[in-house]
Amino acid sequence: QEAVRGAERSRTRDDDRYVFHSWSAQGAIDPLPVAGGEGAWFWDEDGNRYLDFASQLVNLNLGHQHPRLVAALQAQAGRLATVGPTFANDVRGELARLITERAPGARTGGTPAGGAGDDRRWRVFFTNGGADAVENAVRLARLHTGRAKVLAAYRSYHGNTTTAMSLTGDPRRWPNEVSPDPHVRHFLGPYAYRSAFGARDDAEEGERALAHLREVVQLEGPGTIAAILLETIVGTNGVLIPPDGYLAGVRALCDEHGILLVTDEVMVGFGRVGEWFAVDRWGVVPDLVTFAKGVNSGYVPLGGVIIGEHVARTFDDRVFPGGLTYSGHPLACAVGVETVRTFEDERILERVRTLGADVIGPRLREIAARHPSVGEVRGLGFFWAVELVRDRETREPLVPFNASGPAAAPMGAVVAAIKERGVWPFVHFNRLHVAPPLVTSADDLEHGIAAIDAALDVADEQAEA
Ligand code: PLP
DSSP, rough: OHHHHHHHHHHHHHHHOOOTTSSSSSOOOOOOOEEEBBBBEEETTTTTTTETTTTHHHHHHOOBBBHHHHHHHHHHHHHOOOOOTTTTOHHHHHHHHHHHHHHHHTTOOOTTTTTTGGGGEEEEEEESHHHHHHHHHHHHHHHHHOOEEEEEEESSOOOHHHHHHOOOSSGGGGTTTTTTOOEEEEEOOOOOGSSSSSSSSSHHHHHHHHHHHHHHHHHHOOOGEEEEEEEEEETTTTOOOTTTTHHHHHHHHHHHHTTTTEEEOOOTTEEEEEEEEGGGGOOOOSSSSEEOOGGTTTTOOEEEEEEEEEHGGGGGGSSSOOOOOTTTOOHHHHHHHHHHHHHHHHHHHHHHHHHHHIHHHHHHHHHHHTTEEEEEEEEEEEHHHHHHHSOTTTOOOOSSSTGGGGHHHHHHHHHHHHHHHTEOOETTTTTTEEEETOOOOHHHHHHHHHHHHHHHHHHHHHOOO
């Protein structure tokens, strides 16, 4: 046992010395060495256990080491561990079929816009993850429409490749603007708690945000715009749920001008809010849908674009100028197939809806009422944000927008208080996000929320300081 621990520690030193980490000043980080995980829990090399309230990067939807996913991966490795994308492959085809059968509108007879009758079909282009899914969705939209411009929300994250990063609205874009995609424009999406439009409630916010988008389209020139891209529910930038009617309004605006609607479901697809795709909640059918993360809980990297048949047909006789060596990798797809089956056998969508509505939401609201530092609690299913403020009246955030260093210290104190209680949180700016694996037990949810409750005492103190 000691020898194993020793070997693990030396590997950690290798990480420190040789691994170049994401989004970090390399000298300023001290990553936790993770030794193992099971379900909603993982543990470090010293045996400290954490309940994962972040699902790693909001991708571990079925939890660590799910026996069915591990078995599917092992079985596929024994059959055919890899095959090129130019060949047909059974698990890749099966996963594409399973996804299209669950694509937005597929079950209700909804049709991708521009399609009719036999066009109630979709195809899937597989990628390695979310950023290249977005990259290829935009490429499809541009080639299909012959237009260059793409509109995306300021409050958004779409990935770390050139076009996806240019589309990203949040500050991670700023240092990357040394080489941007020149054809991206940003707009403000609905955010009722901090309305840019002076709205008093959700409905008004939805209407005004739509009017704003309509004006942006007008001023940019409707005939120059290939696509409007949006996260169905804005994820990292706030768990912002669109008011009823907003997405339908964007759909109508797109239809008016021959603009394609692309919904980015990388974070919220595959059950995060109790639907296969979040857009299903509003009955809106996009032209293109991006997915990744939850499609196979990240056991092997996988993402993709679900393509409305009317867009796919553009490439019946014309070459689609894109591809990836690992497009539809059989190991990734085998886990994806087993993910879909497991969702259905374990009734995951139902459990997410029920536990979200009966446990997570009510309990977070209950503890929020006791803590003056909580400005708003919002969310759906297993996807919630607790927005922390200095003052409930003025809604001044607990830390300033994009704060780092000492300015971010109050959030650092809250995070430390949660981790001390063995819960691993997801934090962005002045918000705690609650995004546990979809298999987390009711008792574990309660345990995690109790840790947040205790940490909010620290937030209250910080708000008063
Ligand atoms: N789109 C959204 C909404 C995301 O949340 C993310 C990642 O967090 C991405 C795209 C990029 O995905 P990936 O990191 O797999 O490239």
